Structures are given as structure tokens and as C-alpha cells.
Amino acid sequence: MIKSELSANLSPNDYISVQHDDFDLAHEYRNLANNSQCGAVVTFCGLVRDMNQGNQVVALELEHYPGMTEKSLMDIINLARQRWQLGDVRIIHRVGKLSLNEQIVFVGVSSQHRTDAFDACQFIMDFLKTKVPLWKKEQSTEGEYWVNARQTDQQQVKKWIS
Amino acid sequence: MKILFFGQLRELLNVTELQLDATPSDVSALLEHLSAQNDQWRQYLSSDSILVAVNQTLSDKHCKLNEHDEVAFFPPVTGG
Numbered sequence: 383m384i385k386s387e388l389s390a391n392l393s394p395n396d397y398i399s400v401q402h403d404d405f406d407l408a409h410e411y412r413n414l415a416n417n418s419q420c421g422a423v424v425t426f427c428g429l430v431r432d433m434n435q436g437n438q439v440v441a442l443e444l445e446h447y448p449g450m451t452e453k454s455l456m457d458i459i460n461l462a463r464q465r466w467q468l469g470d471v472r473i474i475h476r477v478g479k480l481s482l483n484e485q486i487v488f489v490g491v492s493s494q495h496r497t498d499a500f501d502a503c504q505f506i507m508d509f510l511k512t513k514v515p516l517w518k519k520e521q522s523t524e525g526e527y528w529v530n531a532r533q534t535d536q537q538q539v540k541k542w543i544s
Numbered sequence: 545m546k547i548l549f550f551g552q553l554r555e556l557l558n559v560t561e562l563q564l565d566a567t568p569s570d571v572s573a574l575l576e577h578l579s580a581q582n583d584q585w586r587q588y589l590s591s592d593s594i595l596v597a598v599n600q601t602l603s604d605k606h607c608k609l610n611e612h613d614e615v616a617f618f619p620p621v622t623g624g
Contacts, residue, residue, distance in 0.1 A: 510624050
């Protein structure tokens with residue numbers, strides 16, 4: 383649970399974690415499915431993929447800006463709550479070294495009806511990809527390199543703003 | 545004033561954090577102050593894609609600065 387002056391608009395059951403350790407999808411789902419006012423739970427999980435921007439990826443390392451990462455995620459939840467009626471929101475982002483197929487990120491949203499949960503989950507991921515201070519460095523068969531930001535991610539977030 | 549660097553920019557400059565005694569009036573002035581160190585710093589900090597956060601909030605070059613601010617420079621983010 384988040385304790386901060388910024389948490390004013392967060393629901394007491396909202397959860398944000400930036401962590402090295404892996405997470406358990408079933409545990410996350412159970413926490414979201416625990417709200418009797420909500421009839422919908424939408425979850426997203428991002429994984430380490432074997433091919434990126436033309437390179438064969440074997441592992442990656444995630445760096446972040448401690449403090450700002452958590453604050454940015456809270457800001458995004460607040461923005462989502464201004465647009466949709468949401469039950470609980472849970473966001474987990476892993477940092478440090480990750481191997482192929484490992485879980486990187488989790489976003490889960492509950493709401494009364496499915497549309498709000500679907501939209502809010504997508505909104506949170508789109509903003510996370512372009513506003514939260516996290517950086518991926520990939521290790522590929524060609525060597526180590528920093529991942530470039532994608533124009534398509536910027537376009538995804540613009541569609542929520544316009 | 546505390547200055548932080550992240551990601552590829554941190555690697556290129558080979559600096560994670562530095563403490564600045566001066567207080568430049570805004571982010572532009574701070575960038576000019578840092579760039580004056582040497583040509584490499586000027587080159588890396590002049591990239592249009594560099595983002596700036598002041599006190600952990602995304603900001604821009606016109607943002608005014610105060611003595612105890614925390615300012616971070618970093619490349620476009622690539623999480624998720």
C-alpha cells in the first residue's frame with residue numbers, strides 16, 4: 383500500500399510496487415477479484431520477448447529513477463480515476479536483470495462493468511510506456527545496447543490526450 | 545542542487561549524481577552551466593530527445609529552479 387501525501391486519490395486497495403522479485407499472477411488476480419462492487423477484472427502482463435528492433439535478445443536489465451517511478455505510477459492511476467469509475471488498481475514493475483520469458487510488468491484493474499476496466503488498463507499501460515522513468519538495456523547476440531523509444535508508443539498515448 | 549542522470553545518458557557522461565553549489569535560474573541555464581564542462585558534455589546534453597524532471601516531475605527547459613531542487617536528465621523512457 384502506498385503511504386504518501388500524493389495518495390489522496392488512490393483507493394485504499396490500490397497497490398504499486400517496483401521490485402526485483404517476480405510476482406504471482408494468481409495472487410494479483412485474487413486481490414483484484416475481492417471487491418464485491420466490481421463485476422470485471424482486466425489484467426495485463428508484459429514479458430521479455432526474444433526479438434526486439436531486429437536483434438536476438440537473450441536478457442535485459444531495467445534501470446529506473448527510484449521515487450519518481452512510484453510517483454509517476456500514482457499520477458497515472460489518478461488520471462485514470464478521473465476518466466473511469468474504477469474499483470482497485472494494481473501495478474507492479476520489475477527492475478534489475480531479467481531473462482527471456484520472464485514477467486516484466488503487471489497492470490490489473492477492477493470495475494463495476496468491463497468497459498471501464500478494459501479502457502483503464504490500456505490507458506495505464508500506454509502512459510507507463512511513455513511517462514514512467516524506466517529504461518531497458520538489452521543483451522543480444524550482437525552485444526549490449528539501450529533500447530530506443532518507439533514512435534508508436536508516443537502515438538498510442540496521444541490518442542488518449544486528443 | 546542535486547543533479548541526477550539515468551540510462552544511456554548516465555553511461556555516456558559516466559556520472560550518476562552530482563551536487564551543484566550554483567543555482568542556475570532555469571533548466572536552460574543549468575544545461576548551459578553543465579555543458580560548459582567540456583565538448584562531450586555539450587554534445588550529449590544538446591540532444592533534443594533528452595527529458596528533464598524537476599523534483600521528480602517531468603518538466604521542460606523553461607522550468608525555474610531553486611537552491612534545493614532535484615533535477616534529473618534522462619533519455620526517452622522505455623519501460624513496460
